[in-house]
Amino acid sequence: MIGYVTLGTRDLARASKFYDAIAAELGTPRMFTMDNFIAWGTPEGGAGIGVGYPYDGNAMSVGNGVMVALQAKDKAQVDRIYHLALSLGATDEGPPGPRGDTFYAGYFRDPDGNKLNAFVMG
Secondary structure, eight states, X not given: OOOEEEEEXXXXXXXXXXXXXXXXXXXXXXXXXXXXXXXXXXXXXXOEEEEEOOTTSSOOOOOTTOEEEEEOSSHHHHHHHHHHHHHTTOEEEEEEEEXXXXXXXXXXXXXXXXXXXXXXXX
């Protein structure tokens, strides 16, 4: 149902380094790059993600209650993504671990403050 998600940034060069590394761990390449926007995903694949400067020219802000969930292949990949994100300047929002019986996730905020998690079901 979701084609892609776009997050705002204050620094596209910093965001590109952060998301290039996360996308590489997930095996997802860049789809395209523009002066003010970069997107990662695969044609006919799952939902992609993009980061860019706000179109209206106003300052980027973080959506309250907004979170992007990145589907991992297993718990080990959740752990790798979480620790990779922190090594790239993300802040901790909850370390990897079980949340209930069938959900495993680690939560973090990218360098701009956007909230994400890496998760696996089962």
